[in-house]
Amino acid sequence: MTNTVNKPVLLIVMDGWGIGSGGHEDAIAQANTPVFDRLWSGYAHTRLFTHGPYVGLPAAKDMGGSEVGHLTMGAGMILDQGPTRINKAIADNSFFASSALQQVMEVVANGTTLHLVGLLSDGNIHSHLNHFKTLIEYAFEQGVKRLRVHALLDGRDVGIQTAQKYVCELEEDFAYINGNEGFDYGFASGGGRERIIMDRDYDWSKVEQGWNMMVHGQCEQRFPSMLAAINHFRERQPDIVDQDLPGFVIVDQDNQALGKMTDGDAVVMVNFRGDRAVEITEAFELDDFDGFDRGDKPDLTYAGMMVYDEDRNLPKLQLMGPTKVDNPFGKRILELGIKQFRLTETQKYPHVTFFFNGGYRQPLDESMEDYILIPSDKGVSFSDAPQMKAAEIAGKAVELIESGEYGFGLINFANADMVGHCGNMASAIEAVEAVDKAVGQIVEALEQAGGAALITADHGNAEEMLVATKTGHEPSTKHSVNPVPCILFDAAYDGSYQLRQPDAADAALAVPGLSHLAATLFEMMGYAVPDDLNPSLIERP
Ligand SMILES: O=C(O)[C@H](O)COP(=O)(O)O
Ligand SMILES: [Mn+2]
Numbered sequence: 161m162t163n164t165v166n167k168p169v170l171l172i173v174m175d176g177w178g179i180g181s182g183g184h185e186d187a188i189a190q191a192n193t194p195v196f197d198r199l200w201s202g203y204a205h206t207r208l209f210t211h212g213p214y215v216g217l218p219a220a221k222d223m224g225g226s227e228v229g230h231l232t233m234g235a236g237m238i239l240d241q242g243p244t245r246i247n248k249a250i251a252d253n254s255f256f257a258s259s260a261l262q263q264v265m266e267v268v269a270n271g272t273t274l275h276l277v278g279l280l281s282d283g284n285i286h287s288h289l290n291h292f293k294t295l296i297e298y299a300f301e302q303g304v305k306r307l308r309v310h311a312l313l314d315g316r317d318v319g320i321q322t323a324q325k326y327v328c329e330l331e332e333d334f335a336y337i338n339g340n341e342g343f344d345y346g347f348a349s350g351g352g353r354e355r356i357i358m359d360r361d362y363d364w365s366k367v368e369q370g371w372n373m374m375v376h377g378q379c380e381q382r383f384p385s386m387l388a389a390i391n392h393f394r395e396r397q398p399d400i401v402d403q404d405l406p407g408f409v410i411v412d413q414d415n416q417a418l419g420k421m422t423d424g425d426a427v428v429m430v431n432f433r434g435d436r437a438v439e440i441t442e443a444f445e446l447d448d449f450d451g452f453d454r455g456d457k458p459d460l461t462y463a464g465m466m467v468y469d470e471d472r473n474l475p476k477l478q479l480m481g482p483t484k485v486d487n488p489f490g491k492r493i494l495e496l497g498i499k500q501f502r503l504t505e506t507q508k509y510p511h512v513t514f515f516f517n518g519g520y521r522q523p524l525d526e527s528m529e530d531y532i533l534i535p536s537d538k539g540v541s542f543s544d545a546p547q548m549k550a551a552e553i554a555g556k557a558v559e560l561i562e563s564g565e566y567g568f569g570l571i572n573f574a575n576a577d578m579v580g581h582c583g584n585m586a587s588a589i590e591a592v593e594a595v596d597k598a599v600g601q602i603v604e605a606l607e608q609a610g611g612a613a614l615i616t617a618d619h620g621n622a623e624e625m626l627v628a629t630k631t632g633h634e635p636s637t638k639h640s641v642n643p644v645p646c647i648l649f650d651a652a653y654d655g656s657y658q659l660r661q662p663d664a665a666d667a668a669l670a671v672p673g674l675s676h677l678a679a680t681l682f683e684m685m686g687y688a689v690p691d692d693l694n695p696s697l698i699e700r701p
């Protein structure tokens with residue numbers, strides 16, 4: 161590997177492609193992957209850790225996700241991620257001192273309602289139940305009399321039918337608080353995260369439905385309680401995954417919605433991750449919003465757990481400051497004069513842009529950075545279209561490689577992850593095979609161009625399509641904590657180097673992980689590795 165500034169070096173992320181047991185739950189082992197098998201056996205490779213301490217998450221067993229994975233790859237070091245920072249701020253009380261939270265508390269001090277909106281689970285990918293509990297307990301201590309929770313139900317970052325567990329935990333808190341004179345806390349609305357609000361493909365109908373439920377109390381599905389709603393839908397469709405539960409509102413005996421939003425109320429979006437929180441935030445915050453007709457929009461104070469769009473500073477009120485990456489990979493290579501591209505389909509667009517950039521969405525220099533987005537299929541379940549846009553992405557990648565213009569490119573293939581989240585084994589196998597084929601085309605073009613690529617994943621998913629339950633197995637729709645493959649494909653590979661292997665005795669910083677990829681890429685491109693990065697994985701005898 162000599163200086164390859166005019167030879168392309170790529171980072172190819174096969175989202176959700178982990179190394180599993182090889183057993184009956186492993187869609188990757190069951191798929192036919194001739195390209196991957198050839199690369200794994202013919203080139204330097206290792207296994208990377210993508211969860212817990214290896215990516216700056218709070219607990220040893222916290223699964224990785226796309227945000228933390230891409231942020232860590234781009235940072236080239238392990239940084240405290242959003243949930244870690246929030247937990248530390250709660251522990252040292254600085255969380256409660258933020259001017260955003262104080263403004264929210266002032267607004268509701270004289271009797272208006274505090275609404276909490278967010279993903280109700282402990283998946284720790286977009287949100288955490290403890291953050292709901294912390295805000296509820298704090299509101300109670302501060303004497304806030306009326307609080308409503310608008311709960312997005314998960315089943316995608318946690319077990320497929322676990323919503324009732326989280327609902328019951330909050331119901332217990334509400335029962336305790338409501339035992340005090342004058343307090344009125346409870347749920348106001350709910351629905352599966354794939355059906356309402358947490359869209360990331362500008363399918364405004366999903367956001368609109370959630371808006372009408374939460375803000376106006378409008379929805380045909382009306383129930384006296386969360387559990388009544390969940391049980392109703394499960395009776396009709398016993399295998400329905402929580403993420404797909406239709407939206408509903410909670411009503412009183414007169415069929416009146418219990419938690420409409422009215423002038424003077426405050427709303428806190430509890431999710432910390434931005435990609436699926438930004439659309440509803442636009443609806444709450446933008447004066448010139450045109451996604452859908454918001455009806456009579458009440459005068460509300462809106463705050464988010466964190467920043468969801470740094471370029472536009474959305475939302476205006478943020479309970480926590482952003483996770484700062486001072487010198488992300490894309491910016492560093494820009495300063496070296498290396499032209500770069502980012503390429504994926506809509507579902508993973510935030511991943512290759514603002515997650516990898518540690519904040520910014522738009523190119524810093526449009527003449528040196530091309531961010532290419534291929535529209536994802538809309539209105540279909542990805543389990544019915546598991547090939548997604550893999551072929552189109554590969555075609556575009558080949559064109560970009562052949563242009564000879566780029567020194568670096570980041571590509572994300574969504575299939576193994578997005579189809580993995582559907583919990584359907586046959587579809588996941590097809591998804592994996594589509595990625596394998598697409599990677600094969602890119603590798604062929606790199607071979608012609610004399611380029612190189614790190615072929616890896618941000619976390620596992622499709623290699624664990626079933627999980628054990630007390631009585632057997634059930635589909636798994638979430639990420640895994642398995643390691644992921646990392647292959648250094650190099651057209652000029654002569655066997656003279658290897659990639660560092662995981663060693664049980666290593667401390668977290670030394671275990672091969674996503675934080676080592678930036679330095680590895682620098683070495684592949686023939687540049688000195690900046691001192692502040694976690695070291696390259698390339699080992700020469
Ligand atoms: O948002 C999602 O689809 C899942 O919660 C996490 O998946 P991702 O981290 O791979 O995007
Ligand atoms: Mn991912």
Ligand SMILES: [Mn+2]
Pocket residue numbers: 176226577578581621639
């Ligand atoms: Mn995922």
